[in-house]
Structure formats: structure tokens, C-alpha cells
Amino acid sequence: MLQPFRPSAILLTKKSSSSKVWLNRQSRDPYVKLRVSSEASVAGSTSYRSRSAFKLLEMDDKWHFLTPRDVNVVLDLGSAPGGWSQVVAQRLGWADTPGSATDEWDAANPLDISGFESAGGRRGRGTIVAVDLLRMDPIPGVQFVQADxxxxxxxxxxxxxxxxIDSDGGAGEADVILCDMAxxxxxxxxxxxxxSLAICTSVFEFTKRHMRAARSVGREMGGVLLIKHFRHPLIDAFRTExxxxxxxxxxYLKPNASRTxxxxxxxxCRGWRG
Ligand SMILES: C[S@@+](CC[C@H](N)C(=O)[O-])C[C@H]1O[C@@H](n2cnc3c(N)ncnc32)[C@H](O)[C@@H]1O
Incomplete structure (x- = not known):
């Protein structure tokens, strides 16, 4: 007769010690606490979906790349579970709070745009498009594509x-491209x-085709790319080249919310030259 699986003493010890380390780190992490308390303080909405949201909040609070009124098209690459998209939606006026998940996701439709209409009819400005391999619950104002x-x-x-919306027919439509993909x-x-290098290279090639240059909209500064990477000499060479x-x-930015x-x-990267 088959015996029910019982983890060995070694497995149990290993699991419990790594779980302890993880639990210990979580319980001391100020951003985990902040994520939970933002839930408590925002009645009727969910909290930020990821700890990562605090990294974007911190970087934008300092460098203001999302807030200018002429930022209209933002792409969020590697967006699930949606913390960064929540921040972008807030900063573009689609919501005051992180926003709440709405309808059930239609997994059969890779171009589901059900999150586009804002809850309560509130409209922000511009277009926010997010992409991820994984599904993401809808966020008002954000159009999501589930794809590689x-x-x-x-x-x-x-x-x-x-x-x-290029007036001169030139290439480029994104004001800000965010990449937290990993x-x-x-x-x-x-x-x-x-x-990490493969992702950076692919995002850069995409940027060349889709980033708005200053001249196409008569601005001083062209588009902005914020891209995650893992520190290494090869990545430094990518930056230089x-x-x-x-x-x-x-x-180079290392927000406080990013673990030391x-x-x-x-x-x-600010001011795309084209
Ligand atoms: C660190 S998480 C992003 C967290 C997100 N910024 C947030 O605040 O919720 C990295 C994401 O990149 C996605 N990803 C990795 N490789 C990808 C690919 N080739 N195409 C699309 N998404 C990818 C993963 O599925 C994962 O959800």
C-alpha cells in the first residue's frame, strides 16, 4: 500500500531554516510593511501589488519622468503583478489610489483591454500599455498584453x-519606456x-524603433527609458556602447527600496536623441 509522503527530517530542517530567513527578512522589511499599511489606509482599494512599486515611486519622486503633462504614452515591460502599472496609472491621473482589480481576466484573449475604462468613469490622460508573460489583473487606464x-x-x-501621433511621420511613439523585466x-x-543582457539588448532595439525623439514633438527632451539590469562589467559595456x-x-539608480x-x-536614460 502506498504510504503518504512524509518529508524527511533533513527536508524539514532545510525548509524551515530557509523559511525562517525569508520570514525574518519580510518581517523586518520596511517596504513590505508599507505595502501592507497602504492597504489599510486606502479604503475601498487594494494596496500596491508589488514591493517593486516603491522603487518606481522613489525614482519618479526624485527624477519626475512620469509627472510632466506632456508624458502621454508609457510602456511597462515585464509588468506583472502590476505594481509599476498602478503607479503609472496614478501619476497619469487614472486613480488617486493604487487602484483595485476589477473584472476577471479573460485568459483566452491576449489583447484584453478590459482594464482601460477607469472605475467610476474617471479618465486620466494618455495611454499606458503593459506586457508580461504572466497574467495581470486589470488596472483602470492600463491596457495589458499577455505575451513574451x-x-x-x-x-x-x-x-x-x-x-x-508623430506629426512629421517620423518613428517613435513612446514618451517613457519602463522595463522591470527579469x-x-x-x-x-x-x-x-x-x-539580463539579452533583455537589455532587446529592450534597447525596441526603444530605437518606438521611442519619441524630441524633434518629433518640438520638445527639448526626447523620451525616457528606465531599465533594470544586474550589475556586471558586460552590462557596463552595454551602457557605454x-x-x-x-x-x-x-x-545609475539604486533606489532605497531595492535590496542592498x-x-x-x-x-x-533621459533625452532620447534618436
Ligand atoms: C520583477 S517582476 C516585475 C514587477 C512589476 N514591475 C511590478 O511592480 O509588479 C519581472 C516580470 O518580468 C516578467 N518577464 C520576464 N521575462 C519576460 C518576457 N520575456 N516577456 C514578458 N515578461 C517577462 C516576469 O514574468 C515578471 O512578472
Missing amino acids: FLAPSTEGLLHALVPD GNSTGNTSHDIES HLVPHFRDVR ESREGYFL
């Missing part, structure tokens, strides 16, 4: 959702760096 960003067909899906960490540094020549200003022990950081 690295697949060639995804670019067309994203492009179809963004209004092409593959699953394997613990193997060279594999993780390779994956690709980002620096194409933007007026490129800087993590190699994660962000390049904030």
Missing part, C-alpha cells in the same frame, strides 16, 4: 495599442547576467 516580450510577434501587438533567477551568475551615445543623460544585497540596479 522577446517573441518577434509581440512588438506588433504593442504597436497596435499605441496611437501614432528572467527567473537561477543562482548561476553568468546565466543570470546573460539573461548603446545607452550613452543615444541619450542626453544616463545615470541584490545586484539589481536601474539605468535612467
Whole structure:
């Protein structure tokens, strides 16, 4: 007769010690506490869906790349569960609070735009398009595409959702491209760096085709790219070869909300030169 599975003493010890480390870290993490307390303080809405939301809030509070009135088209690459999209929706006026999940997701439809209409009929400005491999519950003001960003067909899906408002017919429609995309960490540094580099390269190629340059809208500053990466000399070389020549200003950001022990950081690239 089959015996029910009983974890061995070793498994139990390993699990409980790693769980303890995790629980310990969570209970001391001020951003986890903040995420939970934002739920309590915002009646009738959900809290931010991710701890990551606080990184974007912190970076935008300092550098103001989402708040200018002429920011109208924002792309959120690697958006699930939706913390960054909630922040963008708030900053573009779609909601005062992080916003609440609305209808059930229709998993059969990769171009579900059910989150587009704001709860209560409130309209913000502009267009927010988010993409992720994983499903994401709707957020008012955010159009979501469930797809692999690295697949060639995804670019067309994203492009179809963004209004092409160039007056001179030139390329480029995004004011801000955000990328918090990351593959699953394997613990193997060279594999993780390779994956981060592949994402950075692909996002940069996409940026070249879709970022708005200053001249196309008569602005002083072209579009902004905020891109996550994992610190490594190869990523530094990517910054020097690709980002620096194409933007007026490129800087490394490590928000307080990003864990110190993590190699994660962000390049904030402002003023796309085209
Ligand atoms: C750190 S999470 C993003 C968290 C998000 N900014 C938030 O605040 O909720 C990274 C996301 O990148 C997504 N991702 C990784 N590779 C992807 C790919 N090739 N295409 C689309 N999404 C991808 C993952 O599914 C994951 O949801």
C-alpha cells in the first residue's frame, strides 16, 4: 500500500531554516510593511501589488519622468503583478489610489483591454500599455498584453495599442519606456547576467524603433527609458556602447527600496536623441 509522503527530517530542517530567513527578512522589511499599511489606509482599494512599486515611486519622486503633462504614452515591460502599472496609472491621473482589480481576466484573449475604462468613469490622460508573460489583473487606464516580450510577434501587438501621433511621420511613439523585466533567477551568475543582457539588448532595439525623439514633438527632451539590469562589467559595456551615445543623460539608480544585497540596479536614460 502506498504510504503518504512524509518529508524527511533533513527536508524539514532545510525548509524551515530557509523559511525562517525569508520570514525574518519580510518581517523586518520596511517596504513590505508599507505595502501592507497602504492597504489599510486606502479604503475601498487594494494596496500596491508589488514591493517593486516603491522603487518606481522613489525614482519618479526624485527624477519626475512620469509627472510632466506632456508624458502621454508609457510602456511597462515585464509588468506583472502590476505594481509599476498602478503607479503609472496614478501619476497619469487614472486613480488617486493604487487602484483595485476589477473584472476577471479573460485568459483566452491576449489583447484584453478590459482594464482601460477607469472605475467610476474617471479618465486620466494618455495611454499606458503593459506586457508580461504572466497574467495581470486589470488596472483602470492600463491596457495589458499577455505575451513574451522577446517573441518577434509581440512588438506588433504593442504597436497596435499605441496611437501614432508623430506629426512629421517620423518613428517613435513612446514618451517613457519602463522595463522591470527579469528572467527567473537561477543562482548561476553568468546565466543570470546573460539573461539580463539579452533583455537589455532587446529592450534597447525596441526603444530605437518606438521611442519619441524630441524633434518629433518640438520638445527639448526626447523620451525616457528606465531599465533594470544586474550589475556586471558586460552590462557596463552595454551602457557605454548603446545607452550613452543615444541619450542626453544616463545615470545609475539604486533606489532605497531595492535590496542592498541584490545586484539589481536601474539605468535612467533621459533625452532620447534618436
Ligand atoms: C520583477 S517582476 C516585475 C514587477 C512589476 N514591475 C511590478 O511592480 O509588479 C519581472 C516580470 O518580468 C516578467 N518577464 C520576464 N521575462 C519576460 C518576457 N520575456 N516577456 C514578458 N515578461 C517577462 C516576469 O514574468 C515578471 O512578472
